[in-house]
Amino acid sequence: MSHLLNLLAAIALLVWGTYMVRTDILRVFGANLRSILASSVRNRIRATISGIGVTALLQSSTATALIVSAVIVYTAWQVFKEASVTLSDAARIRASEICEVALGVGGVLGCHSVRTRGSEAEVYVDMHIQVDAARTVADGHRIAELTERTVAEHFDRVADVIVHLEPFDEYQAGKTNEEQRSGLV
Numbered sequence: 675m676s677h678l679l680n681l682l683a684a685i686a687l688l689v690w691g692t693y694m695v696r697t698d699i700l701r702v703f704g705a706n707l708r709s710i711l712a713s714s715v716r717n718r719i720r721a722t723i724s725g726i727g728v729t730a731l732l733q734s735s736t737a738t739a740l741i742v743s744a745v746i747v748y749t750a751w752q753v754f755k756e757a758s759v760t761l762s763d764a765a766r767i768r769a770s771e772i773c774e775v776a777l778g779v780g781g782v783l784g785c786h787s788v789r790t791r792g793s794e795a796e797v798y799v800d801m802h803i804q805v806d807a808a809r810t811v812a813d814g815h816r817i818a819e820l821t822e823r824t825v826a827e828h829f830d831r832v833a834d835v836i837v838h839l840e841p842f843d844e845y846q847a848g849k850t851n852e853e854q855r856s857g858l859v
């Protein structure tokens with residue numbers, strides 16, 4: 675359905691672009707064309723030549739209009755594609771890649787619920803990591819901060835990382851396994 679809408683929008687833009695460029699070309703060169711025509715239709719041979727000339731000019735203006743329109747449509751499509759990824763909140767970086775980096779930090783035993791959003795050049799990450807439940811709050815916090823820094827430094831595009839710290843228990847391990855089974859992590 676969305677593909678059909680995109681196609682219809684592209685066609686509408688193409689038709690509109692063609693119309694705009696054609697109108698402008700005729701507006702700019704129209705007066706000249708008319709005066710050339712007026713002076714050249716006096717005899718049959720000149721009329722034939724000017725007929726061919728005018729046809730060629732109008733044909734080429736249509737071709738120009740089509741090329742310009744195509745460029746406009748292509749650019750609009752690129753902008754639309756980028757905007758739709760941003761607006762639809764699609765993942766910017768694969769969760770598995772981020773978890774791989776996080777699990778490389780000493781003390782991190784599990785990783786899940788990774789979300790990445792933002793623009794192509796500025797990605798925001800939030801994620802859950804699990805550490806040994808017997809660790810102190812201060813120790814867990816140190817690991818969480820280190821994980822935030824490590825992930826942010828590993829990916830150039832990442833502007834900020836928020837880590838939610840959890841104890842590595844059966845429930846959290848189950849959540850990680852569930853995500854791995856469904857191919858999320």
Ligand SMILES: [Zn+2]
Nearest residue numbers: 787802840849
């Ligand atoms: Zn969690």
